[in-house]
Amino acid sequence: MKRPPRARPCCAGRHQGRHALPNKDRSNGGTEEGGTMRFGAKQIVFAGLALAITGIVIFGAANWRDINRARLVATMFSGKEQVERFHRMDNYFPVRVFHRAGDVSPLPAGAPLKLPAAYRYGGETRDTEKFLTDTDTTGLIVIRNGRVLHEEYRRGNDADTRWISWSVGKSFISALVGIALDEGKIESITDPLVKYAPELKGTSYDGVSVKDALEMSSGVAWNEDYSDPASDITRFGSVLAYGDSMVGFAKTLGRAHEPGTVNHYNSMDAQMLGLVLEHATGMSPSEYLEKKIWSKIGAEHDGYWVLDDTGTELAAGGVNVTLRDYARFGLLYLNDGKWNGAQIVPADWVRASHTPDAERLMPGKRANSDSEWGYGYLWWLPRAPDGPYSAVGIYNQFIYIDPSQNLVIAKTSANSGYGQTNDETSWREDETIALFEAIAADTAP
Numbered sequence: 001m002k003r004p005p006r007a008r009p010c011c012a013g014r015h016q017g018r019h020a021l022p023n024k025d026r027s028n029g030g031t032e033e034g035g036t037m038r039f040g041a042k043q044i045v046f047a048g049l050a051l052a053i054t055g056i057v058i059f060g061a062a063n064w065r066d067i068n069r070a071r072l073v074a075t076m077f078s079g080k081e082q083v084e085r086f087h088r089m090d091n092y093f094p095v096r097v098f099h100r101a102g103d104v105s106p107l108p109a110g111a112p113l114k115l116p117a118a119y120r121y122g123g124e125t126r127d128t129e130k131f132l133t134d135t136d137t138t139g140l141i142v143i144r145n146g147r148v149l150h151e152e153y154r155r156g157n158d159a160d161t162r163w164i165s166w167s168v169g170k171s172f173i174s175a176l177v178g179i180a181l182d183e184g185k186i187e188s189i190t191d192p193l194v195k196y197a198p199e200l201k202g203t204s205y206d207g208v209s210v211k212d213a214l215e216m217s218s219g220v221a222w223n224e225d226y227s228d229p230a231s232d233i234t235r236f237g238s239v240l241a242y243g244d245s246m247v248g249f250a251k252t253l254g255r256a257h258e259p260g261t262v263n264h265y266n267s268m269d270a271q272m273l274g275l276v277l278e279h280a281t282g283m284s285p286s287e288y289l290e291k292k293i294w295s296k297i298g299a300e301h302d303g304y305w306v307l308d309d310t311g312t313e314l315a316a317g318g319v320n321v322t323l324r325d326y327a328r329f330g331l332l333y334l335n336d337g338k339w340n341g342a343q344i345v346p347a348d349w350v351r352a353s354h355t356p357d358a359e360r361l362m363p364g365k366r367a368n369s370d371s372e373w374g375y376g377y378l379w380w381l382p383r384a385p386d387g388p389y390s391a392v393g394i395y396n397q398f399i400y401i402d403p404s405q406n407l408v409i410a411k412t413s414a415n416s417g418y419g420q421t422n423d424e425t426s427w428r429e430d431e432t433i434a435l436f437e438a439i440a441a442d443t444a445p
Contacts (some may be wrong), residue, residue: 001243007034015107015403018296020372041198044116054367057222067071069092070094070242081154081412083416085166086164087162088100089306090304090306090320092151093306093410094303094308095307096284096287096305096313097286097303097304098287100298102187103298104299105298105299107143107148109147110149113439114148114150115128119131119434119435119437120434128438132417135413135432136153136155136415136416137395137413138156138157138161138410138412138414139152139163139410140152141324141327141409142408142409142439143331143408143409144405144408145406145435146406151323159322159323159324160301160324161411162301162304162320163320163322163323165317165318167316167391167393167397168319168326168391168393168398169315169317169318169393170317170378171303171329172216172293172319172329173285174377174378174379175337175345176191176288176293179292179345179349180277180288180346180351181346182349185281186280189209192206192208193208193209193275193276194207196276197272197276199253199394200206200275203251204220204255205218205220208220208269209260209402210273212259212269213270213272213273214273215260215263215358215376216378217261217360218269219258219259219262221255222265232287241405244308245308246271246308247271247275249293250271250272253268263360263361271315273315274316279356285315287306292344293345296339297332297339298340298345299328300324303320305318305320316396326399326432327410330399330409330410331392332344332345333401334403334406334407336351337349340358352377353378353389355376362374362383363381363382363385374390378391382433388402388403388433388436389439390405395415396428396432398432405443405444409436
């Protein structure tokens with residue numbers, strides 16, 4: 001999808017439009033090329049975070065663990081650190097484990113698939129291996145008709161590596177909202193958020209419905225300009241560095257549009273849905289995920305969810321699981337929410353999640369959307385309203401589902417160039433979809 005220069009979405013994966021942690025996702029660092037440091041918006045953010053670290057030390061606001069975390073936030077997205085740290089977020093942040101249960105669901109091997117050597121993108125033929133290398137791919141799995149056709153790991157990852165989801169985790173939140181709705185814990189998706197989270201009364205989220213938040217249409221103002229020291233993303237970086245409350249931060253945001261009128265990617269919308277889930281179910285999102293999904297799909301490993309210092313899940317993108325377990329979540333959706341004959345996520349919810357129901361949510365250029373990709377309930381539709389759909393996270397995390405091909409592709413990455421430009425040349429998200437389409441064509445009967 002060709003997006004206009006944007007104020008990127010927080011944590012998204014399709015920025016300004018899409019996927020990862022509220023703001024933190026986008027903080028890639030600088031790299032050196034030919035001995036020259038490229039200093040830009042992200043480095044300005046790092047400078048601000050360095051000041052935050054200094055404040056922590058001078059004012060004794062935290063212990064050494066907090067200082068180390070602040071240092072991590074300031075350098076996590078500067079290139080090689082992404083590969084080194086995206087697989088051990090539990091070393092730096094509080095986390096809550098969600099446990100697997102029962103027998104592992106097998107992912108049987110199919111006829112080995114050799115990835116296409118090249119694919120078409122932007123009117124050019126692109127080299128597959130170069131793309132996988134350039135985007136710092138750490139894992140790629142292709143499953144068709146329930147069988148693994150291709151599985152590979154790079155950059156030190158293996159089948160046991162738990163990798164940060166970034167905004168792919170938003171699609172986990174969507175599944176949990178659907179289950180809570182089916183159980184009557186959330187009475188209607190048209191209910192206002194404040195019905196379940198009264199602490200949002202009087203904030204810009206007062207008047208926003210559950211459905212508005214699911215569709216990134218809250219109307220709450222969000223600025224993801226890394227070069228602006230007063231932007232929401234920069235302020236969110238300070239929240240991370242200090243270990244402050246993400247909910248408290250959300251309360252500082254203003255209103256840009258009437259709810260339900262404009263599709264504008266805002267990771268805080270997903271964060272507020274996490275808050276609603278906690279109130280409505282009486283469980284944390286991690287606990288609810290464990291009880292309703294993770295213990296039922298034969299996951300191979302326990303997962304964990306990153307928390308803030310108040311014990312609140314980073315609902316906008318803090319899930320950490322293995323590549324094969326990301327693929328299992330994709331298979332759950334491919335099978336309309338059913339696993340081994342048991343309905344885990346309501347089938348009608350799964351279908352609604354990838355079926356845009358308003359003009360602002362349709363794929364293509366629209367005046368009332370800042371993304372050319374379509375949007376459902378925290379799921380992306382890159383091409384057509386009835387075509388493949390995807391969970392997407394910053395730095396090129398993907399769970400791609402093509403029902404017409406009975407296909408799931410999961411990709412984890414640490415794209416060190418992500419965000420060096422404010423367009424697709426560094427995001428590589430449209431291009432990833434082009435590669436997936438080429439893979440789908442090669443696996444077709």
